[in-house]
Amino acid sequence: MNSAAIAPGSPDELVERETRRVGTELADAFPSVARHPIRALDARALELASSDRELRAALFRFVDVVPACRSLDDLARHLTGLLDELPDAPPPIAAALRISHSKAGRAALGAAAAGGVKHMAHRFIVGETPSAALGVLRQLWERGVASSVDLLGEATVTEAEADRYAARCAQALEQLALAARAWPQRPILEIDGSGPVPRANVSVKVSALTPLLRPDAPEIGQRDAARRLRSLLRQARTLGAHVHVDMESLDSREAVLELLLALLSEDEFADGASVGLVLQAYLRDSPDQLTRILAWAGDSQRRPPIQVRLVKGAYWDHELVQARQHGWPVPVFEDKADCDRNFEALTRRLLQARPAVRVAIASHNLRSVAHAIAVSRVAGAEDRELELQVLRGLGDELQDALAARGFRVRTYCPVGDLVAGMAYLVRRLLENTSNESFLHEQANGTPLDQLLAPP
Amino acid sequence: MLSPFANEPVLELRRSAVRARLSDALARVDRELPINVPVRIGSDERVGDQLASTDPGEPERLVARAARADASDVAAAVAHARQGLRAWRSLPAAERARALIGAAAWLRERRLELAALEVRECAKPWPEADADVCEAIDFLEYYARGAIDLEPGRALLQMAGERNELHYVARGVVAVISPWNFPLAIPCGMTAAALATGNAVVLKPAEQSPALGHRLVQALRAGGVPPGAVALLPGEGDVGAALVRDPDVNAIAFTGSLPVGLEIVRAAAEPTPAQRHFKPVIAELGGKNCVIVAADADLDDAVPALVSSAFAYAGQKCSAASRVMVHEAIAEPLLQRLAGAVQVLVVGQAEQLGTEVPPVIERSAQERVNRYAELASEHGRIVARGAAVPDRGWFCPPTVVSELPPGSPVLEEEVFGPLLAIERVRDVAHACDLVDGLPFALTGGLFARDPTTVRYVRERTPVGNLYINRGITGAMVARQPFGGNRLSGTGTQAGGPDYLLQFVEPRVVTENTMRHGLEV
Numbered sequence: 001m002n003s004a005a006i007a008p009g010s011p012d013e014l015v016e017r018e019t020r021r022v023g024t025e026l027a028d029a030f031p032s033v034a035r036h037p038i039r040a041l042d043a044r045a046l047e048l049a050s051s052d053r054e055l056r057a058a059l060f061r062f063v064d065v066v067p068a069c070r071s072l073d074d075l076a077r078h079l080t081g082l083l084d085e086l087p088d089a090p091p092p093i094a095a096a097l098r099i100s101h102s103k104a105g106r107a108a109l110g111a112a113a114a115g116g117v118k119h120m121a122h123r124f125i126v127g128e129t130p131s132a133a134l135g136v137l138r139q140l141w142e143r144g145v146a147s148s149v150d151l152l153g154e155a156t157v158t159e160a161e162a163d164r165y166a167a168r169c170a171q172a173l174e175q176l177a178l179a180a181r182a183w184p185q186r187p188i189l190e191i192d193g194s195g196p197v198p199r200a201n202v203s204v205k206v207s208a209l210t211p212l213l214r215p216d217a218p219e220i221g222q223r224d225a226a227r228r229l230r231s232l233l234r235q236a237r238t239l240g241a242h243v244h245v246d247m248e249s250l251d252s253r254e255a256v257l258e259l260l261l262a263l264l265s266e267d268e269f270a271d272g273a274s275v276g277l278v279l280q281a282y283l284r285d286s287p288d289q290l291t292r293i294l295a296w297a298g299d300s301q302r303r304p305p306i307q308v309r310l311v312k313g314a315y316w317d318h319e320l321v322q323a324r325q326h327g328w329p330v331p332v333f334e335d336k337a338d339c340d341r342n343f344e345a346l347t348r349r350l351l352q353a354r355p356a357v358r359v360a361i362a363s364h365n366l367r368s369v370a371h372a373i374a375v376s377r378v379a380g381a382e383d384r385e386l387e388l389q390v391l392r393g394l395g396d397e398l399q400d401a402l403a404a405r406g407f408r409v410r411t412y413c414p415v416g417d418l419v420a421g422m423a424y425l426v427r428r429l430l431e432n433t434s435n436e437s438f439l440h441e442q443a444n445g446t447p448l449d450q451l452l453a454p455p
Numbered sequence: 456m457l458s459p460f461a462n463e464p465v466l467e468l469r470r471s472a473v474r475a476r477l478s479d480a481l482a483r484v485d486r487e488l489p490i491n492v493p494v495r496i497g498s499d500e501r502v503g504d505q506l507a508s509t510d511p512g513e514p515e516r517l518v519a520r521a522a523r524a525d526a527s528d529v530a531a532a533v534a535h536a537r538q539g540l541r542a543w544r545s546l547p548a549a550e551r552a553r554a555l556i557g558a559a560a561w562l563r564e565r566r567l568e569l570a571a572l573e574v575r576e577c578a579k580p581w582p583e584a585d586a587d588v589c590e591a592i593d594f595l596e597y598y599a600r601g602a603i604d605l606e607p608g609r610a611l612l613q614m615a616g617e618r619n620e621l622h623y624v625a626r627g628v629v630a631v632i633s634p635w636n637f638p639l640a641i642p643c644g645m646t647a648a649a650l651a652t653g654n655a656v657v658l659k660p661a662e663q664s665p666a667l668g669h670r671l672v673q674a675l676r677a678g679g680v681p682p683g684a685v686a687l688l689p690g691e692g693d694v695g696a697a698l699v700r701d702p703d704v705n706a707i708a709f710t711g712s713l714p715v716g717l718e719i720v721r722a723a724a725e726p727t728p729a730q731r732h733f734k735p736v737i738a739e740l741g742g743k744n745c746v747i748v749a750a751d752a753d754l755d756d757a758v759p760a761l762v763s764s765a766f767a768y769a770g771q772k773c774s775a776a777s778r779v780m781v782h783e784a785i786a787e788p789l790l791q792r793l794a795g796a797v798q799v800l801v802v803g804q805a806e807q808l809g810t811e812v813p814p815v816i817e818r819s820a821q822e823r824v825n826r827y828a829e830l831a832s833e834h835g836r837i838v839a840r841g842a843a844v845p846d847r848g849w850f851c852p853p854t855v856v857s858e859l860p861p862g863s864p865v866l867e868e869e870v871f872g873p874l875l876a877i878e879r880v881r882d883v884a885h886a887c888d889l890v891d892g893l894p895f896a897l898t899g900g901l902f903a904r905d906p907t908t909v910r911y912v913r914e915r916t917p918v919g920n921l922y923i924n925r926g927i928t929g930a931m932v933a934r935q936p937f938g939g940n941r942l943s944g945t946g947t948q949a950g951g952p953d954y955l956l957q958f959v960e961p962r963v964v965t966e967n968t969m970r971h972g973l974e975v
Contacts, residue, residue: 061904064753064904065751065753065904065905068750068751068752068753068904069751070750070784074751077905077907078751078904078905081905081906081907082906084906085906154754154755155755155758155759157755157758157759157762157792157795157796158791158792158794158795158796158798158799159795159798159799160795161792161795211795211796211799212799212801214801214808214809215468215469216468216469216474216581216582216808216809217801217807217808217809218469218471219809220801220809250469251469254469254471326464326465326467327461327462327463327464327465328464328467
């Protein structure tokens with residue numbers, strides 16, 4: 001969209017004006033980095049990593065292997081093994097390589113590295129178990145921030161692992177629902193025009209609910225996951241909790257979407273539980289997916305309405321590499337501006353489709369968030385008809401700013417041990433150090449005007 | 456000018472619209488069954504029904520009726536090929552390339568039906584059947600280009616007063632003897648390499664997959680390879696043996712088992728009285744492929760990769776994993792997860808999308824695999840056995856065994872079926888010692904995240920294809936040239952830059968450029 005082409009007084013112009021106003025307000029409400037010395041330190045470390053591809057790769061490979069290391073010595077060997085492959089190491093790294101020649105040096109290096117990774121992990125992961133996370137979740141709630149708990153785990157390759165994951169989800173639903181009853185009232189977070197919004201909210205992954213997801217035979221995984229998901233939906237309905245079904249790579253999209261829509265069409269789920277799904281804006285065919293979802297939502301009279309969480313999508317590299325290796329058309333937008341424009345187009349369609357769907361806009365891009373708020377307002381809707389979502393550890397400033405301005409914001413909170421968390425952590429770090437990333441631009445001092453300009 | 460080589464994209468079967476096309480293709484192929492496969496020599500065709508190929512998943516279903524070539528067919532085919540050779544070898548490489556690329560186009564147009572025929576004749580599950588068709592296309596396109604590049608020969612040191620030239624010429628008549636497990640790609644690869652470089656080919660396809668051999672020859676002829684340059688001799692072992700002994704065969708390209716390969720090498724080494732040349736044998740043979748799992752391996756990656764490397768297409772690939780050497784520190788979780796993953800493998804008919812373990816090729820294969828499985832349970836501990844198998848068809852349950860004693864045939868012989876042996880090792884060096892003790896050296900795998908471990912294994916392993924942190928099957932033309940060392944093969948790697956050199960002989964011409972003491 002070219003802002004010069006927008007006619008004064010037109011709805012588009014109103015949206016643009018409102019987007020800038022909201023964006024500026026939110027930016028003003030961002031906590032200053034100076035008050036967060038630890039974040040400033042993280043930012044510098046990430047900056048170092050983003051500036052050097054090879055170093056970035058070495059560090060990510062290291063983070064990835066940390067849980068598999070059996071001792072500090074082993075850890076240090078891995079670190080130096082990876083750093084040794086760098087063509088020219090920056091001074092701090094060269095120093096690390098020098099101390100690794102002695103056993104004592106390796107122990108010190110291993111301890112420092114383990115500490116560093118643990119520190120980073122804690123920034124993104126709220127606790128090892130749901131019960132351990134309850135304290136953080138309550139604090140967030142009290143500050144006006146809702147949450148969705150995501151249970152990290154190893155890949156599911158066996159039935160036993162699928163059962164175990166389903167049991168962990170069930171337990172999380174129960175513990176959360178129980179604990180949340182004692183939380184203070186936060187009307188912004190728990191009611192909208194369609195009725196109550198559950199406090200307990202768990203995000204689940206279909207790939208963890210079955211070992212049988214096969215891209216070329218989605219119905220096999222669908223069948224196997226259905227029994228486990230069905231029992232989670234029953235439980236969520238009884239507890240008054242929300243189950244959000246995450247979307248992963250394109251290989252499993254059909255299975256996930258068809259599974260969920262089929263289950264929700266069953267009579268027993270005609271009035272609950274509260275359920276959500278995900279739309280990934282980086283996919284070129286996401287507009288068709290939305291058409292399918294909205295057609296279903298229009299036909300289905302189930303209550304409460306399904307929530308659609310609009311995200312950019314977290315498997316961009318995977319999709320690109322897989323498509324190139326197979327010679328397939330690339331399913332994702334390769335140009336960031338195209339993706340951002342699609343995100344906004346989907347935002348408009350979703351917001352227009354209310355109340356047949358509930359809408360959550362999940363983005364750390366200030367422009368995308370402000371744009372969604374503006375579109376919603378220009379359409380005459382109250383702010384509570386729109387939910388905004390961020391990721392723990394990446395969207396903390398935005399989360400606080402949104403809460404301060406009275407929006408319903410929900411933070412996606414991964415829970416799990418360090419071993420399970422590494423894949424998640426690596427993905428988040430990659431995202432955070434990508435030069436295309438909004439957070440990266442923001443941290444680099446791109447002027448607000450530019451950050452809020454139409455894509 | 457040809458576009459640069461690119462692999463033929465496999466079907467994007469994750470899209471329902473693409474999947475929907477498969478059942479139609481299968482129905483079309485079913486209506487044509489059984490396919491009549493003739494002996495084709497020059498422009499002559501002779502149909503017959505002495506040979507039958509059946510669907511391994513439904514042995515009552517006749518897929519093809521083939522004429523059986525006999526000794527006089529072998530002699531006639533080779534004699535015809537000698538004739539046809541003259542015109543074919545004298546064409547510029549670019550013209551031969553045009554014919555091969557025409558054959559690739561013929562295959563491409565019929566790729567769904569060809570994949571469907573693989574589903575029926577060899578019980579290849581759809582994704583693997585499709586990949587085989589694509590690989591056949593890749594071989595044609597790749598070797599066509601390779602032969603053009605080879606045509607100018609090589610640069611030599613030039614000196615005043617002389618002109619030195621090195622160029623390559625076709626060896627002559629090449630006998631191609633191919634297996635059924637990649638029923639289009641492997642015969643196509645060997646045949647295309649021979650043809651691209653100007654040889655004439657007599658193809659003897661596996662008796663289990665004559666229909667696909669027939670389709671290959673149809674493609675080549677349709678693409679413009681003259682009848683004299685390629686003949687088709689459906690038949691059994693005796694046809695291959697007669698070809699190998701024929702004095703007018705100049706080279707043999709064979710892919711198959713080690714025992715047959717050794718026989719061929721022996722027979723080819725002994726010139727018959729009328730023979731005036733050595734017969735090189737380009738052989739791709741068996742393997743006993745090992746995957747090493749180091750203590751720092753990511754089991755989330757390793758388990759699915761091991762399962763698909765060992766059990767996809769019921770383990771009937773020369774590249775398939777058959778031994779896993781796992782560091783004792785993570786042996787327990789690996790065994791546990793692997794066992795669970797094998798229990799959920801989808802065992803079923805090849806035509807069902809999602810099937811991972813189809814039936815094996817024939818009754819005798821089922822008996823052989825079962826014999827090894829019995830040995831495994833006698834000598835070791837069965838860790839997992841897959842789901843119940845359908846009662847029709849040559850099915851074998853996928854099986855994982857551990858704690859086998861050293862020297863067990865299950866650890867040393869090629870099973871060529873869905874049986875995987877797991878061994879605990881003290882460390883990666885121990886695993887490398889075990890790998891080193893084997894006579895085979897085809898593919899190998901390593902799961903490790905320490906670059907030092909990767910370097911160590913890379914230096915020590917004798918295998919032709921080492922895969923790191925991924926499955927060990929699925930080599931792609933031009934990306935992973937494929938072939939083994941030791942008793943796994945005599946050739947250089949297929950689908951790679953050196954492969955064509957085996958089908959040509961070098962000739963050097965040196966001309967004195969001095970006349971009357973002057974350089975002219």
